[in-house]
Amino acid sequence: MELVTLDMLVRRHREAVDLGLAPVDGVPEALAAPTPPTCAASGGSHEKTRHTLGRTSLYGSFEGRFHGAGEAPRDKPAPALPARRPADGRRPGGG
Secondary structure, three states, X not given: OOOOXXXXXXXXXXXXXXXXXXXXXXXXXXXXXXXXXXXXXXXXXXXXXXXXXXXXXXXXXXOOOEEOOOOXXXXXXXXXXHHOOOOOOOOOOOO
């Protein structure tokens, strides 16, 4: 039996994302419409979020407005994350 390391799992996840992840129908159009400020939250790291949003061509819609694991005292959907953000959804410091 092969020993599976965390690095192997991360690589396999990235490969799977690259092979088959696509935006949900209608999401790019909805993000292009005038709306209140938006942001994206993920239980994953910023690197993982940049990769998945980039793969679906949605990164530009959330650049500077996505929030990852460890930024709030509790994981989503706890209300602490949105409450910590400015009204435009950007992270302090623009990350």
